[in-house]
Amino acid sequence: MADFSIYLFWTALITAIIASGLYAIYVASAIVGSRRMAAETGHGTVTVSSGPPGRPNAGIGRIATAFAVLTAIPLVAWIPVRWAAAGHPPLSNMYEFTIAFAVGIVLAYLAFEVQTAQRRIGLLALPLAAAMLGAATLFPSGIDPLEPALQNPTLMAVHVSVMMLAYAVVTVAFCGAVVYLIQGGEGRRRFKSLPTPEAAGDLAHKAAIIGTPLMVLGISLGAWWANSAWGRYWGWDPKETSALVIFLALAAYFHARSGTGSVAGAPGIRTIIPERIRRGWRPDPMWWIVVAFAAILFSYFVVNLWIDGLHSYAGV
Numbered sequence: 001m002a003d004f005s006i007y008l009f010w011t012a013l014i015t016a017i018i019a020s021g022l023y024a025i026y027v028a029s030a031i032v033g034s035r036r037m038a039a040e041t042g043h044g045t046v047t048v049s050s051g052p053p054g055r056p057n058a059g060i061g062r063i064a065t066a067f068a069v070l071t072a073i074p075l076v077a078w079i080p081v082r083w084a085a086a087g088h089p090p091l092s093n094m095y096e097f098t099i100a101f102a103v104g105i106v107l108a109y110l111a112f113e114v115q116t117a118q119r120r121i122g123l124l125a126l127p128l129a130a131a132m133l134g135a136a137t138l139f140p141s142g143i144d145p146l147e148p149a150l151q152n153p154t155l156m157a158v159h160v161s162v163m164m165l166a167y168a169v170v171t172v173a174f175c176g177a178v179v180y181l182i183q184g185g186e187g188r189r190r191f192k193s194l195p196t197p198e199a200a201g202d203l204a205h206k207a208a209i210i211g212t213p214l215m216v217l218g219i220s221l222g223a224w225w226a227n228s229a230w231g232r233y234w235g236w237d238p239k240e241t242s243a244l245v246i247f248l249a250l251a252a253y254f255h256a257r258s259g260t261g262s263v264a265g266a267p268g269i270r271t272i273i274p275e276r277i278r279r280g281w282r283p284d285p286m287w288w289i290v291v292a293f294a295a296i297l298f299s300y301f302v303v304n305l306w307i308d309g310l311h312s313y314a315g316v
Contacts, residue, residue, distance in 0.1 A: 001085035022064035030193035104168025166214035176204030242299035253288035
């Protein structure tokens with residue numbers, strides 16, 4: 001079973017790479033489709049368009065989505081196969097964490113592609129999933145006995161799965177936020193081949209709405225497990241603290257997006273900070289989603305690999 005799980009993993013990695021390339025070709029086809037050709041004739045200049053401006057090739061898009069699905073199938077199959085081989089949920093070390101993260105990204109992206117019809121976001125989402133699978137090859141894939149604190153298969157399966165899903169959904173929000181920022185924000189569109197900033201921002205917002213409560217649930221389940229394993233709900237362990245930072249970044253996004261009001265408008269602050277500063281330039285709220293994703297990468301790699309704590313289960 002362990003060998004079969006390896007085959008499934010490599011199959012998913014290969015299809016993820018192919019899907020990433022196809023999404024890139026799909027987006028590029030919008031550029032080719034919008035080219036116009038001009039020719040001089042006896043009746044003047046004739047301009048011929050080779051396709052609708054900014055509209056990518058639908059056939060290539062369907063093939064890209066098909067390969068994204070073909071990536072999801074072996075990844076989903078990998079979970080029970082690895083579970084059977086290990087005898088516990090496949091969420092105990094960096095090799096298994098990273099594959100689980102990639103599973104979440106692909107499934108979350110496909111769900112949002114169906115819901116929002118924003119297939120071009122796959123240009124970012126599938127390469128990120130492929131990158132996570134590539135990173136998994138750097139970690140030992142052996143099966144080791146669980147450490148004492150991890151010997152609660154039910155809580156491990158639920159807590160870690162919820163956290164990985166939260167990370168994955170926020171990753172999809174990050175992809176939408178990046179397109180939104182590249183396009184220049186609402187009312188602008190620098191690149192016709194990419195979704196409008198309004199469409200990308202809407203996807204990012206919907207993903208953030210789902211990802212934030214998942215983060216809260218994951219942190220709460222972790223606190224419950226921490227009390228069971230270590231006798232306290234919260235201890236400012238590096239992993240706990242970094243998870244809180246991710247949540248606070250998402251909370252800041254919703255606060256910044258809610259309107260013009262801010263902490264700077266509070267009565268006590270108004271007496272200290274001049275109005276020209278309080279009402280000055282503010283970064284676009286989408287930057288907070290970028291910050292949240294950066295915090296996820298920090299929590300996932302830096303905290304797991306280089307910072308000692310009670311959550312040091314990287315297996316490397």
